[in-house]
Amino acid sequence: MTGVALRRAGAADARAAADVWLRSFDAALPTVNRPRTDDDVRGYFRDVVVPLRETWVAEADGERIVGVMVLDGELLSQLYLAPQWWGRGIGDRFVTLAKERSPGGLSLWTFQVNKPARRFYERHGFTAVEFTDGSGNEEREPDVRYVWRP
Template identity: 25%
Template sequence: MITKIVPYHAHDHDKLVDIWHRAVVQTHSFLTEADIAFYYEMVRNGALQEVEIWVELNEDQEPVGFIGIDGSKIEMLFVDPNYHGRGVGRRLIKQVETLKGGNIRVDVNEQNTGACGFYERLGFVQIGRSELDSSGRPFPLLHLELKKSGNTDIGKRA
């Protein structure tokens, strides 16, 4: 499979919102339908314009995943469920590491055990915890960081 990672283009907005929605429905079983609708409105109405977005395209030039960053902090990472387990998330994080260097941080929902395991496999370590998410809702967040070291190479992990 030949893929490439490109900067966000507004013409992909609806496709990225769809990827977000399908990924959240599959991976965030702790959210109710009302919770998903609340966050969906945030994503659809501006969240993608508030951060730097990079998109992985498949061989047909269709988005299969995206990562949103603010500096060296990952604010969002979502992969089309049909592409889970194919290295999309790992490649997107590698893109951030290449662009930003240094220490990469991310907050991940504690109840999203799949995502917690994913980040752990890539070498992220917990540096803190919050009882509430960034919207003030009762979904605890783990604060993780990837410490840059001489032998760190995300491309060879997971």
């Protein structure tokens, strides 16, 4: 895909990455309760995600952040794209990068209601290994844990 580069996020990217997360979450998961305010999410990206996690962004045309991926060891903890960028191969590139960065394997959680994400991860070789009632997440939404092993 031309015009989109993946790169490590810096402090200056935190707000734009959080805004991608917010737009994507709201578009993909309209029935899921989001317990944190927009400002809480932006503060979390600024204070925790970007400085303390391996955070990557997809940058379009050298200026706009259109995607974010966060790795925490073998945990693929976030992968969100701006809705207008869905289906353009950026998610595929992020997963390839995640597998390169964690060649021993990856795990992730997604909500059971997020059928497009579940199909996406299954297409990339992830296997569902655990289903929960949501009591362990702050949204209280049933989720599923996926694992990829090479």
